[in-house]
Amino acid sequence: MAKPNRIIAIFKAIHFRGRFFIALGGSISILAASFGIPLLFPLGQSMLVILAVLTLAELIILFSGRHAVKVIRKTPKLLSMGDDNPIRLEMTNVSAVRLEMNVFDELPVQLQRRDFEFTFWCSPKEEKKTLYHVNPKTRGEYFWGRTNIHVSSILGLVSRHYRVPNGEMVPAFPSIIQMKKFELLAFAKISNFEGIKKIRRLGHSYEFEQIKAYVQGDDIRSINWKATSRRNTLMVNQYEDERSQQMYTIIDKSRAMHMPFNELSLLDYAINTSLVIANIALKKHDRAGLITFSDKIGSTIPAERSQTQIKKILNALYSEKAHVREANYDLLYRSVKNVIRSRSLIFFYTNFESAYAMERALPVLKRINHTHLLVVMIFENTELIDYSRKDAEYMTDICTQTIADKLVLEKKHMVMKLRKYGIQTILSRPEDLSINTVNKYLELKAKGLI
Numbered sequence: 001m002a003k004p005n006r007i008i009a010i011f012k013a014i015h016f017r018g019r020f021f022i023a024l025g026g027s028i029s030i031l032a033a034s035f036g037i038p039l040l041f042p043l044g045q046s047m048l049v050i051l052a053v054l055t056l057a058e059l060i061i062l063f064s065g066r067h068a069v070k071v072i073r074k075t076p077k078l079l080s081m082g083d084d085n086p087i088r089l090e091m092t093n094v095s096a097v098r099l100e101m102n103v104f105d106e107l108p109v110q111l112q113r114r115d116f117e118f119t120f121w122c123s124p125k126e127e128k129k130t131l132y133h134v135n136p137k138t139r140g141e142y143f144w145g146r147t148n149i150h151v152s153s154i155l156g157l158v159s160r161h162y163r164v165p166n167g168e169m170v171p172a173f174p175s176i177i178q179m180k181k182f183e184l185l186a187f188a189k190i191s192n193f194e195g196i197k198k199i200r201r202l203g204h205s206y207e208f209e210q211i212k213a214y215v216q217g218d219d220i221r222s223i224n225w226k227a228t229s230r231r232n233t234l235m236v237n238q239y240e241d242e243r244s245q246q247m248y249t250i251i252d253k254s255r256a257m258h259m260p261f262n263e264l265s266l267l268d269y270a271i272n273t274s275l276v277i278a279n280i281a282l283k284k285h286d287r288a289g290l291i292t293f294s295d296k297i298g299s300t301i302p303a304e305r306s307q308t309q310i311k312k313i314l315n316a317l318y319s320e321k322a323h324v325r326e327a328n329y330d331l332l333y334r335s336v337k338n339v340i341r342s343r344s345l346i347f348f349y350t351n352f353e354s355a356y357a358m359e360r361a362l363p364v365l366k367r368i369n370h371t372h373l374l375v376v377m378i379f380e381n382t383e384l385i386d387y388s389r390k391d392a393e394y395m396t397d398i399c400t401q402t403i404a405d406k407l408v409l410e411k412k413h414m415v416m417k418l419r420k421y422g423i424q425t426i427l428s429r430p431e432d433l434s435i436n437t438v439n440k441y442l443e444l445k446a447k448g449l450i
Contacts, residue, residue, distance in 0.1 A: 010063060013161045015150060020157040023051050055157050061097055062151060062160040068095040069122075071147045071164045073105070079142060079172040082264050082272060084133040089147065091130075093122040100152050102159070103130070106145025106167075110138060136172040137263040139271075139318055143169050174317045175272040182276045182438050183283060210238050245450045246289065246303045246344035247281040247441070249274040250336070253294040253320060254327035256351040259379075261430040266379050270349035271317045273377075273434045277347060277441055278313050284445065289339070290316055294323035297335050303344065329364040336368055345450045347437060349377045353407075358414045362421070369423045373450060375440055376418055376425045377433065384408055 031044035062068065074088040093099050103118040111134055122128050136142060145167050152159040211227050214234035227235035251257075251274060257267040278288040282305060289303030290313050299316040301309075327350070340346070346368065352358040368374050388404035390397075411427065418425040428436045444450050 013063075014059070015159045015161055017152060017156055017159055019155075020051070020055065023047070023157070027051060051157075054155055058153050058155045058157050061153050062158070065095060068093065068099065068151055068160070069101065069149055069162060070094055071103075071149065071162075071166065073144065073147060073166050073168070075144065075168065075170050077170070078176060079134070079136050079170050080175040080177040081136050081139055081172050081268060083175050083177040084135050085177075087132050087134060089118070089130045089132075090127060091122065091149070092127045093124055096124050097153055098123050100154075100156065101128070102150040104148040104150075105132075106148070107134065108136075108142035108144060110136065110140070110142060137268075139172050139174065139268070139320075141169050141171055143167065171318070173314060174268075174275045176275075176314075178272055178434055179276050179279045182434055183279055186280050186283075186438055186442065211235050212238050244305065245286045246340070246342060247277070247286050247450075248289040248291060248303060248340060248344050248346045249277060250332070250346055250348045251290075251292045251320070252327050252348075252350035253292055253298060253323050255322070255324050256327070256353060256357065257349075258322050258324075259351065259381075261379075261382065264430070265322060266351050266430060267320070267322045269379070269430045269433050270377075271320060273349070273437050274347075275310075275314060275317055276434045277437050279310055280438060280441065282310055286450075288313065289344075291332075291335060291339060292316075292320055293327065293332050293335065295325040295328050295331075297331060300335065300339055302339060327361070329361045333364045333367060336372075340372065343372055345373045345375070345441070345444060347375050347377060347441075349433075351379045352411070352414055353381075355410055355414060358417070362418070365418070365423055366421055369421070373444065374423055375444075376423055377437065378411070378415060378425060378427050379433070380427050380429050381408065381411070382429050 027044055027047040030040050030047060034041035034044055070092040072090040074090070076085055079085045087105075089103065089105065091101060091103065093101075099122050101118075101120060101122055105116055107113050107116055116132075118130050120128055120130075134142075147164040147166055149162040149164065150159040151162065211224055212235065214223065214236045218236045222236040222238070224235045224237050251267070251270050253267060257265065257270065259266050261269070274290065278290070281288040285305065287303035287305045288309060290299055290301040292298035292300075298320060301312055301316055336346075348365075348368075350361070352361070365374060365376065384404050385408055388401050388408060390401070392398045392401055415425045415427045424440075426436050426440060
């Protein structure tokens with residue numbers, strides 16, 4: 001049975017290329033024309049014979065060995081949602097002839113790409129490497145199928161189809177790439193990077209770190225006169241931010257967070273940002289925690305500073321899903337009261353699309369802000385703003401743009417009202433949410449308000 005199966009596999013692997021059909025069509029056309037011009041008949045016969053011989057020769061070249069190519073796909077252990085993740089393909093021509101390779105990689109169904117192809121020539125024993133990127137828009141499991149390669153020689157009449165069984169699954173987690181990026185920005189000379197602001201420190205509500213020599217730019221109020229007299233040179237006290245402060249992120253998973261922007265939902269933007277700010281808080285030696293809710297409480301991770309805390313938060317955010325029901329703010333207040341026992345900084349990610357929704361949540365937000373330092377992060381509807389700024393051509397455009405302007409203004413009024421009650425509020429574009437959150441955290445740390 002092995003030999004018949006081998007023959008069937010060979011026939012399935014043979015694919016005739018366009019050049020073969022062009023030559024075959026030309027030969028048949030000449031034979032057809034020989035009915036009127038008999039002198040063309042030998043030419044048509046010769047062309048068919050030559051085509052058959054060349055095709056047979058190419059088949060022998062392609063199928064003389066068991067394998068003509070080797071393929072290795074290298075994927076990251078985890079995919080970062082909303083970022084470009086590199087995927088590498090390494091192909092080696094192990095045959096003794098120069099080959100043309102058409103490579104088709106079976107991408108995960110979530111990416112919805114069906115025209116993914118690489119074509120290149122590969123010399124004998126040569127290794128070719130190619131790099132492409134995938135940008136997952138949802139969390140979950142991404143399955144790669146086989147790598148399909150159509151190999152042909154310089155004749156280009158037929159090709160051999162290789163199906164490389166290198167399927168694998170890679171999970172897509174909240175953006176680890178963004179987490180690392182903002183960590184570097186927050187701990188480098190942050191005034192040199194666009195987006196991350198350097199905040200001037202106010203007062204000395206910080207822990208003493210060391211005594212060092214004075215350099216230009218140091219605060220002269222920090223001069224240690226006793227150490228200066230002993231060393232006979234100016235010495236200053238150096239302080240560091242207070243440590244072990246609590247920082248929580250609260251994520252609203254209700255239907256208000258379903259709205260998509262640039263193929264990511266508002267919930268996904270909040271999840272990516274929550275991972276970023278939790279990592280920075282832990283690196284700043286603060287304690288980070290997480291609470292998610294909708295009509296019921298989801299993940300609850302008490303604030304800690306352990307080495308495994310960021311992994312706990314990452315795994316919890318990976319499994320979060322948006323709900324279709326309204327948020328239960330009374331349930332949120334009870335959860336905050338039970339979980340967060342001491343004064344903490346709380347970043348609350350939500351989306352108020354109407355003044356009524358904000359008024360419904362306001363009593364709870366005021367009570368939480370009375371005990372903790374609450375920062376409400378609200379999303380700006382960028383698509384609505386862009387639409388309201390378009391030139392109107394018809395009366396209907398004027399009416400709809402007027403409504404859009406009204407909705408944009410209403411959201412600004414919501415922010416003003418929250419600030420009126422002492423609740424720190426940021427109206428942020430979805431794509432700027434991480435930057436604005438990190439800036440706010442660094443600002444509150446610098447001002448010693450936490």
